[in-house]
Amino acid sequence: MKFDALSLQKFLMGECEPLETLVWLSDIFVPEIVSRLNTNDVRQRLGIYAGEKIPENERNLTDVRNRVSLILEYELARIATCILEDNGIQNLFWCYVVANRFPDLEVRTTSGERGLRVEVKCLQSIAEEKSANFDTLKKDIHPKTDFVVVFLWEWKYDSQEIKWNRSPFVHKAFVFHASTLAYLRDWYWLNKPPQDLGDGLQGFDLRYAVNCKNGIYNQEEGNYGKLLRIWKKDFEYQPPKSTLLYHTVTDYLSFKKIVITEGFKNLAYLLLPKITGSNEIYPIHYNDNNDQYFIGWQSKNVCFILNSFFSMFSKKRKNDILVHIFTNGANKIYTFNDRYDSTEYDLDGSQMKKIKKHEKPKYLIQGLVEN
DNA sequence: GATTGCTACAACAGAACCTC
DNA sequence: GAGGTTCTGTTGTAGCAATC
Structure with missing residues (x-):
């Protein structure tokens, strides 16, 4: 993709309004990064080759996830600098912030002047609880130049012709205006204190968020800023409105x-073939008047349904959906919550008969193997 | 069932400590 | 003092389990 060198330089040096920069990063610049990250040229350098093993235990998977995260962060900087070179910009580059502090990456001119600053977060899609953590205090964030980029990645198994067995694939990237995200985080956190504060208060010291339990203060435990806990739809305390x-x-x-x-x-793509023995997987949609709703995934007689989608419907519509699924040949349903705990049901018409709860996806497969 | 508090465990850097 | 080892704190990701 060809960029306009002048606007590229202007955006990266933080000379535009934050909203304008955010839209540019989200719609143009970061999608180009993702496109290049997903090329074989990059993926071959992150691949797991035949004979190589990575830990399967969650505890020890952490270091692999950390490493993938770190490499993707570096690759972002490398590719972003390549884009500058490709567009004839010689006086700018992306650099790594070596000190362990916010942010991860900065744009610099060759004379040392600073432009945009980017914090990179990576989430493996099938992790039950995605816990990447944005806990930088608002005072340390510059509203005009600072952004958070989140990569959602997963192992992708490649075809036989390719020499590696599997390699990370970035399914989606998200960009947030760091200062506003922090504002939202704090608005939620401070408006939803724990019940057992005692006579203390939640707040911040110069470096950390500070919690209080029964009047005793402590450094916040590491949940503050977890990316999936930052904000909830229709939260009872709404922040002041701004674009x-x-x-x-x-x-x-x-x-x-x-x-x-x-x-x-x-x-679904990982587990359904192991359950049904078939690689044929297709989405389940429910048509209601002119609207089409996604419900889950099906392979042969087995359906995976996401609770957060299914529970939105009235009882009558749920029955309609179940009959629709049953008519399409399914007699087994696994419902999943947002953390991928599942419950197994036998389906007969619109009747669901509960068989078993599976706390984690891996137990689901283990249970099947044991049976 | 959803939310929230707490814990696990890796890499890494630098300080503190030990031995020669 | 030099060099090696251990400890401590920070960053990062995630899972477990008690509570709401």
């Missing part, structure tokens, strides 16, 4: 939905 905040709320709610749905899809 930027409106964008952030809309983008955040969309981000949350996409992250959960994408992980659910990847799980």
